[in-house]
Amino acid sequence: MTTVATGTTGSTAPPAGRGVGPLLRAWRERRRVSQLELALRADSSARHISFIETGRSRPSEEMVLRLAEHLDVPVRERNALLVAAGYAPHYRETPLDDPALDALRAGMERLIQGYEPYPALVVDAMYNVLAANRGIAMLLDGIPESLLAPPLNAMRLTLHPQGLAPRIRNLPEWRGHLLAQMERQIALYRSTPLRALYEEVAAYPVPQTAPEGEPAEPVPYFALPMQIEHGGRTLSFISSISTFNTPMDVTVAELAIETLLPADPATVKYLHSLTD
Known part of the structure; x- marks a missing residue:
């Protein structure tokens, strides 16, 4: 199944009354990098970085992008820095249903289908499900239609008391x-919308009783698994998330491909038995 969502995490407009200097300083402090260290990384001087942060110097467009690169600022926020400095956004934001992204969408579909029978899905920065394979559909069997109405949201589906949470x-x-x-x-x-989603799902009541099913085997997991009941069995999955390297588009930068890999032999055997 495939669902296209149009929500975004925010705007490229900077907070009112804030120039590029305070924004860059906030990112530098968030990354715990000194002015001197940032200057050395960006082939500049600590004096110049200080002048930019205090508003005494206006950085060039190239300098804004260079500092953002060395501070590992997300692509959407790099556009916000440029706007705050008085420049046009550098990175486009192409709707996922735009024909220009046809090849990307087709490639993601093939990728997640290739993981079957293991669950895999594609989400955006708001955790809206953009594509999912039959492994995900298997886990969602029996979920109320109200939660499956588009746009599907992975966090709501997982944590809602009528979603996967009881399982x-x-x-x-x-x-x-x-x-x-x-x-x-x-x-x-x-992101204000992401904060609102967090407050919503964090407020969901937590089921107090474990689902029925055979107990999970004691396995020394190498990462925290999701242990979920399905068909009277307890399946164990390890989540792996992949993103695109060096994206030049805000939409592409915020896509993530999540795969649920079996964490034990019993889960592998059960999933393959469903396709035999």
Whole structure:
């Protein structure tokens, strides 16, 4: 199944009353980099960095992009820095349903289908599900239609008391992991819509009883698994998230491909039995 979502994490417009200097200083402090260290990385001087941050010097467009690169600023926020400095945004934001991204969409579809029978999906920065394979559809079997109406949202589907939450055997640990992940994203993107989503899902009541099913085998996992009941069995998955390297488009930069890899032999055997 495929769903195209149009939500974004924010705007390229800078906060009212803030120039590029305070924004760059905030990113530098967030990365815990001194003015001298940033100057050495960007082939500049600590004096010049100080002048930019205090508004005594206006950086060139090239300098803004160079500092943003060395501070690992997200692509959307690089546009915000440029606008704050009085320049046009450098990175385009192409709608995912634009014909220019046809090849990208087709490639992502082939990629997640290639993971079957293991679950895989593509999400945007708001965790809206843009594409999912049959492994995901298998896990969502029995979920109320109200939660499956587009745009699907991975966090709502997972943490809602009528979603996957009652089926997750280690819900407290997995819920804590997801909320911490969202908190890191909020700190990175400073997104009001993402903050609203976090407050919504964090307020969902947590089921107090574990789902019925055979107990999970004690396995020394190398990462926190999601242990979920399906068909009277407990399946264990390790989540892996991939993003695009050196993106030049805001939309592409905010895409993530999440795969749920089996964490034990029993899960592998069960998933392959569904396709036999």
